[in-house]
Amino acid sequence: MGYAVVLGEALVDLLEDERDGELIYRQAIGGAPLNVAIGATRLGGDVRYLGSLGNDALGDRIAAFLRETGIDSAGVTRVGVPTTLAVTTFVGAEPTFQFYGEPPSYALLRPEDIDDAVIAGADVVYTGSICLMREPFRAAARKAWAVPGPLRVFDPNVRPKLLPDAAAVNELRDLVEEFFATADLVKLSSADAEVLWDGATPATAAKHILEAGARAVVVTCGSKGAYVATGEGSAMLPAPSVAAVDATGAGDSVMAALVRRLLAEGRPAALEDWQRHVRFALAVAGLVCERPGGAVAMPTNDELAARWGALI
Numbered sequence: 001m002g003y004a005v006v007l008g009e010a011l012v013d014l015l016e017d018e019r020d021g022e023l024i025y026r027q028a029i030g031g032a033p034l035n036v037a038i039g040a041t042r043l044g045g046d047v048r049y050l051g052s053l054g055n056d057a058l059g060d061r062i063a064a065f066l067r068e069t070g071i072d073s074a075g076v077t078r079v080g081v082p083t084t085l086a087v088t089t090f091v092g093a094e095p096t097f098q099f100y101g102e103p104p105s106y107a108l109l110r111p112e113d114i115d116d117a118v119i120a121g122a123d124v125v126y127t128g129s130i131c132l133m134r135e136p137f138r139a140a141a142r143k144a145w146a147v148p149g150p151l152r153v154f155d156p157n158v159r160p161k162l163l164p165d166a167a168a169v170n171e172l173r174d175l176v177e178e179f180f181a182t183a184d185l186v187k188l189s190s191a192d193a194e195v196l197w198d199g200a201t202p203a204t205a206a207k208h209i210l211e212a213g214a215r216a217v218v219v220t221c222g223s224k225g226a227y228v229a230t231g232e233g234s235a236m237l238p239a240p241s242v243a244a245v246d247a248t249g250a251g252d253s254v255m256a257a258l259v260r261r262l263l264a265e266g267r268p269a270a271l272e273d274w275q276r277h278v279r280f281a282l283a284v285a286g287l288v289c290e291r292p293g294g295a296v297a298m299p300t301n302d303e304l305a306a307r308w309g310a311l312i
Contacts, residue, residue, distance in 0.1 A: 002123035008033025009106030028294035039256025050075035054083035248293025257281035
């Protein structure tokens with residue numbers, strides 16, 4: 001089994017919580033790509049993380065967390081700005097993010113920081129999320145994406161707070177469609193689809209992404225499950241029933257599980273194989289939703305087996 005390269009943001013989430021009747025904010029390491037790297041590693045994958053970390057105490061904590069998790073972080077660049085904070089509020093278990101820190105510490109990876117040989121040697125390369133909205137990270141991601149060899153997986157991970165008007169939405173749509181065109185897998189949420197294509201359903205969004213050039217699309221739909229589509233057909237798969245306390249990182253855990261399966265088995269040959277992988281990914285996400293969120297909620301295979309048994 002080979003390795004995956006994950007490019008994207010790492011930051012610190014401040015998660016709204018309550019303690020002794022008082023509103024507090026609990027610190028957690030996060031960022032969608034970092035969550036994917038942690039999740040795939042905890043499921044037994046070999047992951048190399050490429051990104052930029054602030055050169056402060058919070059950046060030190062993220063770097064230490066990467067090391068403790070067993071992720072190869074030789075591609076991490078430390079930058080002289082404070083670590084970006086994502087203040088996270090909730091309606092039920094669903095999070096909303098407001099970002100603080102300019103320039104964002106997570107988007108300062110440069111094209112010259114990318115080692116083409118590391119990308120070419122990978123079985124899977126992942127990028128996406130809010131880091132793509134800023135330079136120089138966008139140029140670095142384009143460079144890595146253009147290296148031939150690995151399976152390419154992408155997640156737009158839309159954050160409406162960063163899209164102040166219709167022009168910003170249009171710009172983001174053009175950007176992500178550039179990556180869709182050569183992606184082996186695109187994973188997005190139903191909420192992402194609604195923002196990008198003016199209320200589009202999962203089926204409509206998946207059809208558009210496949211027509212743009214992607215080989216497979218998975219649209220997560222929260223407690224309803226996930227819609228998976230390829231050129232062969234499509235299916236809606238139910239999510240397992242859980243007592244959700246925090247959905248932070250749930251979509252990232254779906255991507256992490258799919259990356260892990262791609263590392264183990266390569267590109268699926270048929271829709272049926274994609275469905276099998278997505279069922280596994282939904283079991284992973286279900287367990288993540290039952291725990292306080294972020295990267296620390298990503299489960300191991302033993303934890304999955306203890307929770308779901310034969311389901312996975």
